[in-house]
Amino acid sequence: MSLNKRQQEVLLKLARQSIENGYKTGHPLGVDLRDYPPELVKPGATFVTLEKRGRLRGCIGMLEAVLPLVEDVVENAFSAAFKDPRFPPVEKNEIDELDIHISILGEPEPIHFASEQELLDQIRPHIDGLILQEGSQRGTFLPSVWETLPDKKQFLRHLKNKAGLPADYWSDAIKVYRYTTEMFG
Template sequence: MSSTEQRTLDDSQRETLLEIARDSILNGLREGRPLTVDPRDFDPALQARRASFVTLNRHGQLRGCIGHLQAIQPLVKDVAENAYSAAFADNRFPPLNEHEFTDLDIHISVLSPPEPMYFDSEADLLRQIRPGVDGLILEDGPYRGTFLPSVWEQLPTPELFLAHLKQKAGLPQNYWSDTMKVSRYTTESFGKE
């Protein structure tokens, strides 16, 4: 199924994924591991192999964000594992503790498959980027970084978005190379505050 053919999740499917994310974090607090899910117990749309990111915010501040860029497993399992990892394995933050849980906002982004972009200069690349729509993956040798489309809220121009993505990947903001690869993807995002 191509990214344009993937169906949007309905409200019930979204609610189920948010419950799975919440329950997986609770399971991590109680048992120290992600919630075990059997994809066969869920709606076929949640059994499909799709990539996801789970972002946790607390009092409007990022508290963890982990995900996959490629579809490697059923969506419901991906969300359970990523929610646990965002809470306990994001190395930018200490593991979540119980008193933080009640203030947690959970946000899920389901990704379309990444599509390579073709460009012959930075100006050409910047013209192709769709603000507010595209998530980008930037790669050059060992350097790699991604920004979800939600990052457009903080970095509203293609120039800022790309410069900060280079920095996130470990490169200077003004870096350019003919070997650099960029792919784009879109997300279906939803959350519970």
């Protein structure tokens, strides 16, 4: 999915409005799908990342495209501001200070490998977002995480931790999927 500048601006505005609405009402912004062009009401999976003065302040998203894109954005913006368990809820005086980034996820595709080294050889730094799954444990890193973890091995070790596994864990049952994102903010 490739959105034009105007469509990106609409989604960013909706994200901010959803955070403002969430502060006032405790709920995400409601949207009427009839008000938006077809590109913005197709199902889409997004992550909304909030930063304050360059530091992470919240990040929540969906890995599967279930909701219309505009609904996914307003839900995830609200959740990033008020439901990310790593942070206290956003306060009113913080809202104007937030930088909002939206990542629209492409369709995840499985990576086939027989060893951890084979997996590492196939990972594309700064391009791939990864989903790592072992049984019911799952974690993901967006492609933007490469900025802070540029080494493939470190990236994978931290992703295992995020999925609730030890950094040096390995099993033939691990599944890994890659996806790309369209990110703007």
